[in-house]
Amino acid sequence: MIDYQAFINHISQTRLSSWVEPLESQLKQLWPSLNDGNLPRLLAEIDQLPDLKAENIALNDVIDIRGSAGNQINILNQCLENLKPWRKGPFNFFDTYVDSEWRCDLKWQRVCPYISNLTGRHVLDVGSGNGYYGWRMKAAGAATVAGIDPSWLSVVQHLAVNHYIKDPTHCVLPFTLESLTPNLEIFDTVFSMGVLYHRRSPLEHLFELRGALRPGGELVLETIVIEGDAGESLVPIGRYARMNNVWFLPTAATLAQWLEKMGFENIRIADQCVTTDAEQRATTWKPGQSLNDYLDPTDQSKTIEGHPAPIRAILIAEKPINQRLKRYHL
Ligand SMILES: C[S@@+](CC[C@H](N)C(=O)[O-])C[C@H]1O[C@@H](n2cnc3c(N)ncnc32)[C@H](O)[C@@H]1O
Numbered sequence: 004m005i006d007y008q009a010f011i012n013h014i015s016q017t018r019l020s021s022w023v024e025p026l027e028s029q030l031k032q033l034w035p036s037l038n039d040g041n042l043p044r045l046l047a048e049i050d051q052l053p054d055l056k057a058e059n060i061a062l063n064d065v066i067d068i069r070g071s072a073g074n075q076i077n078i079l080n081q082c083l084e085n086l087k088p089w090r091k092g093p094f095n096f097f098d099t100y101v102d103s104e105w106r107c108d109l110k111w112q113r114v115c116p117y118i119s120n121l122t123g124r125h126v127l128d129v130g131s132g133n134g135y136y137g138w139r140m141k142a143a144g145a146a147t148v149a150g151i152d153p154s155w156l157s158v159v160q161h162l163a164v165n166h167y168i169k170d171p172t173h174c175v176l177p178f179t180l181e182s183l184t185p186n187l188e189i190f191d192t193v194f195s196m197g198v199l200y201h202r203r204s205p206l207e208h209l210f211e212l213r214g215a216l217r218p219g220g221e222l223v224l225e226t227i228v229i230e231g232d233a234g235e236s237l238v239p240i241g242r243y244a245r246m247n248n249v250w251f252l253p254t255a256a257t258l259a260q261w262l263e264k265m266g267f268e269n270i271r272i273a274d275q276c277v278t279t280d281a282e283q284r285a286t287t288w289k290p291g292q293s294l295n296d297y298l299d300p301t302d303q304s305k306t307i308e309g310h311p312a313p314i315r316a317i318l319i320a321e322k323p324i325n326q327r328l329k330r331y332h333l
Pocket residue numbers: 091105107129130131132151152153154157178179180181195196197198201
């Protein structure tokens with residue numbers, strides 16, 4: 004069991020207080036039904052983490068926790084090793100630099116210029132991973148960051164980071180978006196980055212994201228797209244870049260149409276960018292295969308299966324203040 008009481012106490016003092024009851028009830032139901040053999044091992048690592056004082060915390064490109072680990076450094080390093088693979092980061096724990104597979108700072112640099120100022124905003128980060136982006140959101144002034152991610156490794160990695168940062172306003176909850184209380188309508192900004200292509204029903208995903216937003220709130224959507232015109236999308240048969248859980252890869256223009264269909268307005272295609280090994284690569288903290296093994300070695304514009312190589316698009320959209328769109332019955 005993970006103790007989310009500090010986060011619940013925080014939101015109970017805010018406009019998110021209507022979420023307290025459903026959240027408490029969801030967590031209460033979750034713990035007895037858990038059947039993940041790996042979780043006790045992961046949580047044992049958090050119990051082993053040494054109690055070190057973070058003397059200086061900088062939430063910049065590197066989530067940097069500084070201080071002296073003294074003779075506890077080996078215990079700290081062993082816990083961090085046991086929480087591998089670190090896909091998202093980078094982090095620095097005292098003197099240990101966790102060079103994650105993804106340079107998430109590069110995506111944040113692409114997203115940042117286009118989003119509304121996060122100062123004072125309550126944010127939902129869907130598919131938050133270990134909360135790397137949530138720290139960048141906090142540094143940008145967010146009042147609350149609720150990450151949700153069904154990966155226990157991500158949830159526990161966040162616990163390891165917050166063991167030292169000790170911020171009750173940022174959590175990673177072990178939920179999918181589909182299992183979150185529907186139509187909360189409380190968040191000022193909702194991020195969904197790297198999740199839509201994993202959903203069999205992408206329109207349903209957009210609908211659920213819209214339900215979490217307050218009227219007038221902002222959606223930040225990032226996903227893999229293909230080149231092409233409005234109306235086109237790829238449903239890769241078999242694997243895509245070795246992933247067996249990729250469903251819809253629209254063009255950016257198609258995605259904008261989907262957003263309109265699902266009742267968003269002021270839709271903007273902010274950025275499109277080919278993923279390179281400057282951003283995704285194997286490291287000692289995530290050994291094994293990475294982007295270069297997923298692409299055709301003779302033609303980097305194709306995946307190993309012959310599909311178009313990943314391009315990642317960022318779209319920004321708003322939930323209308325007057326949100327009833329009768330023509331779509333949403
Ligand atoms: C490709 S990673 C993206 C992580 C991060 N948002 C980023 O942009 O780097 C996708 C994440 O979404 C999570 N995820 C998958 N399905 C989800 C769902 N239905 N609801 C919420 N998160 C989901 C996965 O566990 C994984 O951590």
